[in-house]
Amino acid sequence: MLSKKTYTAIILLPFALSASQITLADTQSINLDELVIQTSRSKTKKEDSPQVITVINRQQIEEQLSISSDSSQALSNLLPAYSPNTQKLNNSSQTFRGRSVLYLIDGVPQSNPIREGSRSAHTIDLAMVERIEVIHGATAVHGLGATGGIINFITKSTRSNELKQHVDVQLTTPTDEISNDTLSYKIGYQAEGSHDDFDYLVGLTNEIQGVYLDADGNYVGAATVRGDIMDSKSYLITIEPPLTLATVQALVLF
Numbered sequence: 001m002l003s004k005k006t007y008t009a010i011i012l013l014p015f016a017l018s019a020s021q022i023t024l025a026d027t028q029s030i031n032l033d034e035l036v037i038q039t040s041r042s043k044t045k046k047e048d049s050p051q052v053i054t055v056i057n058r059q060q061i062e063e064q065l066s067i068s069s070d071s072s073q074a075l076s077n078l079l080p081a082y083s084p085n086t087q088k089l090n091n092s093s094q095t096f097r098g099r100s101v102l103y104l105i106d107g108v109p110q111s112n113p114i115r116e117g118s119r120s121a122h123t124i125d126l127a128m129v130e131r132i133e134v135i136h137g138a139t140a141v142h143g144l145g146a147t148g149g150i151i152n153f154i155t156k157s158t159r160s161n162e163l164k165q166h167v168d169v170q171l172t173t174p175t176d177e178i179s180n181d182t183l184s185y186k187i188g189y190q191a192e193g194s195h196d197d198f199d200y201l202v203g204l205t206n207e208i209q210g211v212y213l214d215a216d217g218n219y220v221g222a223a224t225v226r227g228d229i230m231d232s233k234s235y236l237i238t239i240e241p242p243l244t245l246a247t248v249q250a251l252v253l254f
Contacts, residue, residue: 128236130157170186171185
């Protein structure tokens with residue numbers, strides 16, 4: 001009888017431990033710090049790398065959006081090496097210490113020196129950006145055009161299993177001489193959620209910029225060659241993940 005009881009205790013012990021571990025996992029949660037993984041083609045330690053990497057988080061982007069919706073203005077405020085904002089659509093003068101910048105969206109280059117469109121800094125609304133990764137210094141990891149550095153806009157991804165909707169309305173006015181010409185409007189809508197194994201994030205943005213006034217209350221002349229942000233209209237539709245023919249067919253069936 002003694003031997004039987006001993007074997008019984010040994011057999012039941014693992015089950016008792018497993019039950020306690022399951023209970024502990026269900027009642028406690030652990031918050032982990034943000035983990036940033038950086039890779040390069042050469043075997044180089046971070047402390048030995050001559051390049052500086054800066055990550056602009058969502059909170060910093062929100063603070064800049066409360067001042068201006070201009071992406072170049074936000075970059076100029078947050079990156080000391082970035083040239084002052086010119087309030088133009090053309091980003092040819094937006095440099096890193098006088099050298100050209102390669103703009104990426106989710107790792108995809110928006111232009112290259114062979115066919116430079118000079119609109120790369122204004123191809124996305126910051127309201128749809130989760131963070132901005134910046135590599136200071138020349139690099140050829142993502143192709144041509146990064147003699148000054150790389151600015152990579154990482155778009156938002158779905159963070160909720162349930163449908164969540166967000167509406168953002170902004171109105172910008174000058175301190176005086178308020179009129180229909182000088183008012184700026186922006187309205188944005190975002191919806192995110194998931195269904196089974198399909199995650200989705202949809203963003204719609206419509207922005208109308210008014211004309212700018214100088215210190216004397218006169219209209220500022222427009223630069224028709226470089227393009228002006230003032231007195232302009234912009235529309236943006238963002239879908240994450242990007243829609244393909246197979247995705248559209250799946251949505252129709254759903």
